[in-house]
Amino acid sequence: DMKVTQMPRYLIKRMGENVLLECGQDMSHETMYWYRQDPGLGLQLIYISYDVDSNSEGDIPKGYRVSRKKREHFSLILDSAKTNQTSVYFCASSLGTPGNTLYFGEGSRLIVV
Template sequence: DVKVTQSSRYLVKRTGEKVFLECVQDMDHENMFWYRQDPGLGLRLIYFSYDVKMKEKGDIPEGYSVSREKKERFSLILESASTNQTSMYLCASSPGQSGNTIYFGEGSWLTVV
């Protein structure tokens, strides 16, 4: 089975802190994604990566950055957390071909106070 592991399920951070959300996949997938989930808005793509050290902005990249130094690991970084970044963050991965199923992690609940 595909396993996408998010290291932290629940985090509470203070405004202005730098926050790292880590994600690891064990299926040698080329593509990795970070989504944000908010009630009534569904899932919105923050960033995705199609190869090591490669990244592209999604629909809502402002306030976020990402890092992919190894194929299996994709990190989401909040340089200076703000209260409007309180949300559920979902990491996902998929094989390289278009239209392939995307596999999700269990999500990380981030609260910024």
């Protein structure tokens, strides 16, 4: 079953708190991604991971960090969340290079108050 699972789906945090968003996939895909989606802005790439412990910054990495210790699991961490990080976060995975099909999770809606 080809699936990308994100947890939690909804989260409310106070400004300055730490946030952990988790993502798992069951397809043994090497490449995984974290995007954020805001109205009118489409999808913005935060980080891309090419395999375990092989992570690269995307277009908007500031304020975020990631961890990938197992191929099937990719975490997004916000240290000291800010109100402008309120967004919907999507995890995705692909087989090999980014030129292949991306499989997305259902998203994690984060509200920072």
